[in-house]
Structures are given as C-alpha cells and as structure tokens.
Amino acid sequence: MSRDFDANEANYLSRTSAVRTAAPLTMACWAYMDDLSENVALMACGGSADDDNHFALLVLGAVGNQVASGAKDAADNDVVALTSAGMSTGRWHHCGAVASTTAFRAAYLDGGNVGVDTTTVVPSGLDRTSIGALVRNTVVASPNARIADAAIWDTFLNAREMLALAVGVSPLRIRHQNLLAYWPLHGLYSPEPDMVGGKLNLTITGTVPQANHAPVIPYSARYWGSAPYIAPVEAAILGGEQSPQPYPHRKEIIPY
Numbered sequence: 001m002s003r004d005f006d007a008n009e010a011n012y013l014s015r016t017s018a019v020r021t022a023a024p025l026t027m028a029c030w031a032y033m034d035d036l037s038e039n040v041a042l043m044a045c046g047g048s049a050d051d052d053n054h055f056a057l058l059v060l061g062a063v064g065n066q067v068a069s070g071a072k073d074a075a076d077n078d079v080v081a082l083t084s085a086g087m088s089t090g091r092w093h094h095c096g097a098v099a100s101t102t103a104f105r106a107a108y109l110d111g112g113n114v115g116v117d118t119t120t121v122v123p124s125g126l127d128r129t130s131i132g133a134l135v136r137n138t139v140v141a142s143p144n145a146r147i148a149d150a151a152i153w154d155t156f157l158n159a160r161e162m163l164a165l166a167v168g169v170s171p172l173r174i175r176h177q178n179l180l181a182y183w184p185l186h187g188l189y190s191p192e193p194d195m196v197g198g199k200l201n202l203t204i205t206g207t208v209p210q211a212n213h214a215p216v217i218p219y220s221a222r223y224w225g226s227a228p229y230i231a232p233v234e235a236a237i238l239g240g241e242q243s244p245q246p247y248p249h250r251k252e253i254i255p256y
Contacts, residue, residue, distance in 0.1 A: 028151055039059070067087065069105040150183045
C-alpha cells in the first residue's frame with residue numbers, strides 16, 4: 001500500500017527532528033501524481049524557526065513537471081536542480097534528490113533524466129522531517145499524489161543505485177550502512193514506522209489514507225543468500241557489486 005495525499009496542508013506525515021541536517025544526503029521515493037498544476041514537496045528536511053532553511057525533494061508542476069532537488073538557506077539562496085524530463089499523471093514515477101556537497105545537487109526521474117545545480121547553499125537549523133508537505137515554520141506545498149517507499153541516506157547515491165531503486169529494488173538493499181530511515185508507507189500503522197531500526201517513525205497529521213502501492217520488489221520475497229530474480233537485476237545495474245546483508249545471521253524470510 002501507499003499513502004494518498006490530497007493537496008491539503010492539514011494532511012501530512014512528519015517528525016520533530018531532521019533525519020539528516022547537512023550534505024551529503026539522498027532522498028528518494030515513488031510518486032503517483034494525480035495533479036501536476038502546482039509546485040509541491042514529496043519529502044523534506046526543514047527548519048521550524050523560519051520558512052527558509054530546507055533540503056527537499058520537489059515536483060515543479062507549475063514549471064515543467066520536473067523533479068527537483070531543492071535547497072534553501074538563511075541567506076535566501078533558494079536553488080533547485082531540475083530533471084531533464086517531466087513527470088506525467090496517472091502512473092508511478094521514481095523520484096530522487098541528491099546533495100553530495102553544499103555546492104552540488106542532482107535530481108533524478110525514473111533512475112535517469114539527471115539535472116544538476118552547483119550553487120553553494122548551506123541550510124541550517126533543520127529540525128523537521130516531512131512527507132507529503134514542506135514543513136518548516138509553516139506547512140506548504142502538499143501534493144495531490146500517492147507516495148510510497150520513501151527513504152533518506154547520509155550519503156549521495158550514484159546513478160546506478162538510483163536506477164536500481166527505479167526498477168523496483170528495495171531501499172533496504174541499497175547502501176544499507178548509510179540508510180538512515182525507510183518508510184514503506186503501507187498505511188497500516190500510526191505512527192508510520194521506520195523500517196531501518198532507528199525508530200524514526202512519522203506522526204500522521206490529519207487524514208492520509210491508504211492507496212495501491214508502487215511497483216517495488218517486496219523485500220520479504222527472497223531468502224538471504226538466494227535471490228533468483230533480484231540478484232540478476234542488481235548485478236546488471238550495480239556492476240556485480242554485492243548488496244550488504246544487514247542481518248547476515250538470519251536466513252529466514254525477513255518481513256517488512
């Protein structure tokens with residue numbers, strides 16, 4: 001399942017701390033846009049002291065429907081890296097925002113269509129994490145969209161790793177040692193659970209119902225050490241690199 005947002009700033013998921021406060025970082029999720037007429041936020045880490053500081057994964061529907069990797073700081077430097085192609089309504093897309101340094105950001109759509117920005121921006125005072133809105137001192141930019149499989153890493157994922165996510169590989173199998181939080185957004189529990197283990201759960205504000213899930217390969221569909229249909233995908237995309245095994249002592253099926 002996924003969470004279905006209705007473009008109402010009264011309905012979103014958040015926590016009163018920032019999962020990541022500085023570059024490097026990566027945000028990624030699946031999004032099914034029901035409307036692309038506005039600029040909206042899929043995910044963000046923002047500061048509650050004002051409406052300036054943030055890192056955000058955005059969709060600029062009022063521009064060209066591109067995915068954007070956004071950053072803003074207290075000096076009012078407000079920049080985005082834009083993908084080279086735009087999203088469409090009525091289908092699932094994979095979206096990603098990477099900030100490798102204070103002066104390099106990249107945006108990804110469906111594992112490619114990369115756009116970059118090299119403006120120096122240093123967000124500070126970040127103390128909020130949100131999905132389905134940009135939460136800072138105020139709440140803005142809520143999308144009319146379903147969102148699923150949202151994750152944040154404390155490193156910058158490379159192009160092959162972003163492509164792996166876009167073909168359905170679970171975030172749990174990409175740089176697990178750097179994965180800070182992963183919310184499948186199944187809509188089964190309140191608060192919305194973080195599946196990494198850090199218990200960075202998200203509080204539900206308002207009403208954010210369930211909807212159909214994104215085309216992600218279930219993490220529970222394989223045994224560790226035997227991956228007949230996931231391993232070839234990873235090998236082809238990641239160049240033969242081995243995904244880390246976060247629970248190497250366990251050989252049973254690992255559920256969400």
